[in-house]
Amino acid sequence: MKVQRIRLPNSEKVTWVVLDDNNRFVEPIKSYLKYLESLQRSPNTIHSYANHLKLYWEFLRDSELDWTEVNLENLADFISWLRRPDPRVIFIHEQESRRLESTINTMLSVVCSFYDYHERIGNTEGIDAYKNQFQLGKKYKSFLHHINKGKETRTRLLKLKQPKKLPKTYTLEQTEQLTQACKRIRDKFLVCLLHETGMRIGQALGLRHEDIRSWDNEIQIVPRDDNANSARAKTRETYTIHVSKQLMSLYSEYITLEYPEDIDSDYLFINIWEGKIGYPLNYSTIQALFRRLSRDVGIEASPHMFRHTHATELIRSGMEMSYVQKRLGHASIQTTIDTYTHLTLNDLKEAYQSYLEERLNDGTKL
Structure with a gap:
């Protein structure tokens, strides 16, 4: 078969x-x-x-x-x-x-x-x-939770217990190594874009020039079903991601120095040096790029790890979970909570050290 x-x-x-x-x-x-x-x-x-x-x-x-x-x-x-x-x-x-x-x-x-x-x-x-059972307790309770908490939900009988695993992320040093390993401005812009926005690779490959609002430092994620490279945004709603001036400067550098003037393409990321010139990058090209980055830097590299990294950085910075949800394009805040609110030993250690420092500053006896 x-x-x-x-x-x-x-x-x-x-x-x-x-x-x-x-x-x-x-x-x-x-x-x-x-x-x-x-x-x-x-x-x-x-x-x-x-x-x-x-x-x-x-x-x-x-x-x-x-x-x-x-x-x-x-x-x-x-x-x-x-x-x-x-x-x-x-x-x-x-x-x-x-x-x-x-x-x-x-x-x-x-x-x-x-x-x-x-x-x-x-x-x-x-x-x-x-089987039907009443809703079990969840970390996140919606505004109308009290209305639905008595209703039965449908649960699959056959389901293996999965060990909980932390999503893999990059350190700042590893992110810098992967960025510096890029030989083209286009590839460097793609890596920086994934890291700073947390967007999925399908969303990045489906970007058009019209989605970039450089004057406002914004990027629109627009779901499209007609992309020539079969890229999909996954989400069915359009939403906006705010980015830094530095990322927009890198975008301008890419368009000015590498993007061919004689190619009339709506797509942001296209083949420039090999393959079908002017055609939008596809998934296999990105896989080849990240295999090379993995080999050159000596660490596991994948586009989706940048999404995990970005989400983890936002949460550790103290951003509200609802904002993280909107930025990642999750339909439910529960998805964001279940995926990213896992504490590592370092997180716990740093939180306790901050607690001790606050008590010392307040003059509280330990």
Whole structure:
């Protein structure tokens, strides 16, 4: 089985399908992915869902199961199948899981969503994989929380417990090293942009010149579905990010010294020296850039780590969580809280030292 990339007729848009061992469409998956496409899910999301469902179909094949007759016990077997280092081999001794708990939970979520879709259109009776329970306590309570706190919520029965992990971030020294390792002004501007704004790489690759308001030091994030490089902003609402004069100066330097005068392009980040000149940068080009930066600097480098770094810096500076949420473009403040309000040992140490200094300054006896 394989996941196949296809380009839609008379369009620049691409999507993904799953082919069986005889190179035929797996129709139930094809129908579901088409449904996701109609909901304007990004090509990257559809690609990820296609890969997860391909694995699930391989499990069904190996287990000789019909996809319409699967029950909760079969899904539990799917978890075991995913965890084994080699699903074709049964080990006598305990082996380290092949996949992280978070990865398996994501795959289960996709499979359950797949069955929910087919249950709604009458292809299956669905899988009783959920239970209803009252809302558990949350860190953030909305203004109308007292109205909803007595309502039941739908919770998936099969879900592995995930170890909590702090989001990886860069130190100021590492950020400076990555910036200095950029050989082009364009690449340096991109790295500084990601660090100072915390925007997603899809948002950066979809930027147009009209989104840059240099006179007000503002950048607009505009969701677009027609980007030639398939870049997606993820958020469905337009919002504004305020930036520094230094970043705008770097933007002007990039436009003045490197951006070709004879190329008529709306896109901010384009191919200038290689590839299809004038065409907007795509994800694979960015991946190649960050692989080079990782090699040259000797640290793990990825665009999304700049987003984590920016959010962490804002929170440590004391910015209100609601402001951080708006700047990151999160639909819910709970997402911001759950992702970024984790304290490290250094955070705790520094907070306690500040507490001691305040008591000394106040003349309080320790």
